[in-house]
Amino acid sequence: MEPSLEAEIGRLHAAVCSALSDPKRIAILYALHEGPKNVTELTELLELNQATTSRHLKILRDRSLVETQRDGVHIYYSLADERVIEALDLLRGVLASALERRKTLAEVMTVRT
Amino acid sequence: MEPSLEAEIGRLHAAVCSALSDPKRIAILYALHEGPKNVTELTELLELNQATTSRHLKILRDRSLVETQRDGVHIYYSLADERVIEALDLLRGVLASALERRKTLAEVMTVRT
DNA sequence: CTGATATATTCGCATATGCGAATATATCTT
DNA sequence: AAGATATATTCGCATATGCGAATATATCAG
Structure with missing residues (x-):
């Protein structure tokens, strides 16, 4: 009894939308639209706590809205789409x-x- | 000391997005895209509890995503935008x-x- | 290997959200 | 006014979400 595929897509669709349902995450996405940035840069730019930035980025990453690229000790985030x-x-x-x-x-x- | 207007807009923007962060509400919006429907029709179409439908519609109404038009005892909802x-x-x-x-x-x- | 810096995760806690059942309100019909 | 139907709201309760502090992990320099 797999739950209908349609329902599953609906849940995923909502999951993508709910990634946008927080002002900080929206700000992060617009900031990344200007170009890739690492966690520290985003933290300072948006005046967030480092843990908060990291958690928000994880949410965006899990939903494939952002991508990462490591550069030494820094991790650069960019818009995936x-x-x-x-x-x-x-x-x-x-x-x-x-x-x-x-x-x-x-x-x-x-x-x- | 009003909290910055920009921050307030960010909150409202997120509020609009969070209206989309539920599978049932997404389904309601797509259903209304086909044309106006009253609460009973939506309840049956989406197999929801009547109270649940009404609560979701209130959320969409509060954020101005849907509009209502009364027709006797029925209230027809339609897409606002x-x-x-x-x-x-x-x-x-x-x-x-x-x-x-x-x-x-x-x-x-x-x-x- | 050690210290320094960058990023991620965990832990409590407070608040927000979604749900069904019950109840309230509004409109029409008679 | 009374009953019938449509819609909205309230009430508990369970789960989800966001936060800062603390801690863990990874990478580099020396």
Whole structure:
């Protein structure tokens, strides 16, 4: 009785999405979009605790959103797939539109008060 | 001392993404992409508990990913922004590529064993 | 091998999330 | 108003997630 393949894909799809559900991880992905960076650089750039950076990177790595390349004592992380940034940009656009709609609504309501 | 606007946007961006981080909610969004549906229809289509459906819809509504329209005793939900589907499709593509890479790797390793 | 630096993992703990059952609310019909 | 149906909310509870501190591991220099 294997759980339906479709359900399994749904779970994996959600796992990829949930990698994006944290502000720090989104910031990491955008930072890597500028170019590869090692853990220390990311830690300083995003003002995170080193353990926190490492844990977030593990989550992104496990879901194949980032790749690593060792250079001596440093480990450089880079984006594994640019489409992640495209998706993030689309969703940021969705957010912007939603906020715009709410703002307009708020203004209309304010005028009538 | 308002917390930086940038940080607040990051949190909202993550909130939108985290709405996608559940298989049931992803299924709801794809179902609504086919056309508006009421809560009962979604509940049956996705084989969910009615309370569960309602709670998921509230999460999507709060983040402005879906809209509602009342029709008598029914409430019809629809997609608020098609870009959500575009983003989901992109991320599904990312997942597919990642699985493909792993599969290839697994095959190579199997041959060598 | 030893010390220094970079990165990863583990451990508690606090908070967040998802669920079904039960209950509340809203709308329509009669 | 009363019953029927649709939807939303609340309540416990179980599991998941994020965090900093501490610790472990890996790599390099000497």
